[in-house]
Amino acid sequence: MQEKVDNLVAWLQQQIKETGVKGLLVGVSGGIDSAVVANLIKRAAPDHSLGVMMPCKSNPEDMEHAKKVINHAKIEAITVDLTETHDVMFSTIQKQLNDQEQINHDQQQIADANLRARLRMSTLYSLAANYQYLVVGTDNAAEWHTGYFTKFGDGGVDLVPLVHQTKGDVKALAKFIGVPDEVINKQPSAGLWEGQTDENEMGTSYQIIDQYLKGEEIPHKDKEIIERLHKRTAHKREMAKAPEKF
Template sequence: MEQKVEEIVQWLRKQAEQANVNGLLVGVSGGIDSAVVAHLIKRAYPDHSLGVIMPCKSNPDDQEHAKKVIDSCGIESLKVDLTETHRVMFGNIVDQLKTSDTFNKEQEQIADANLRARLRMSTLYTVATNHRYLVVGTDNAAEWYTGYFTKFGDGGVDLVPLVNLTKGEVREIAKFLGVPDQIVNKQPSAGLWEGQTDENEMGTSYDMIDRHLKGEQIPEKDREIIEAMHKRTMHKRTIAPGPPQ
């Protein structure tokens, strides 16, 4: 485990050096993936790394967990509350859609959630530009394969150090790095709405996705769900297409 961590840390340093930047930052949500990345970038750049906490209609527990992550690795931190920014922006958009009689109530929840993710992305890049840092993402192999991230939201990053690691491997690295047990063992959630959990939304479990990625046999129902998500989200893992020349 120590070797794996050191390999990622060295890779992070190399990427930052090649980009000619001063350091690295990550959005700290209070979940396990961002906790691991916070620890990794602190190791890579002890004096030039930053964890950004961005509450936006968030569960107060998530902020407390994010603070525990910051304390556990000793990384510098910044809090930018996006609640009011989101309220004004989303409210104005919905008002205009209603005025034009094109508002789709069925899409409101996901539009609301995706805007929050994209406001966080914009915030991270604004802060990163200020510091001359790269934005480090938190998607693991399971999330990347299934497309379980917001396009140009939490998927809008410069580096994805966990992209080859299953959720189980991320959990093992978290334990090694000293991420608080409360965060290691919490139910994975993007915190998009009250009671939302990743596994309920996907219809399968991270364990099933991990096993599928490792080539193991899983129930056909789960395999179909995973492959359908992978196919449906292909556009998230490629650059925007253009017509043939």
């Protein structure tokens, strides 16, 4: 496990060197993935790393966990509350759609959630420009394979150090690094709306996705879900499509 941590830290340091930036930053949500990344970037750039907390109608418990992660990692931190910004932007969009009688009420929850994720991405890049840092993402192998991230939201980053680590691998890293137990053991959730959990939204569990990625046998219905998610979200893992030159 120490070798894995050392390799990830060395890789992050190499990205700093190759791009000529000064350091790294990550959005800290109070979840296990961002907790691991916060600790990794602190090791990679001890004097030039930043944890960013971005509440947006967030569960107060998530903010408490995020603060514990920040304190444990001993990383410099900043909080940018996006609640008011989100309210103004989302209500303005809804009003325009209502006025034109074009609003699709069935899609408003997901539109709301994706806007929050994209506002956070914009915030991270604004801060990155100020500090001359790279934005480090938190997607693990299960999330990347199934496309369980918002395009140009939490998927809009410069680096994805955990992309080859299963959820189980991330949990093992978190335990090794010493991430607070309440963060390690909490039910994974993007915190996009009340009661939302990752596994309910995906329709399968991280444990089963991990088994699938390792080539192990899993129930047929779960295999169908995972492969459908992977196919449907292929565009998220690709650059913007362009026609052939003519």
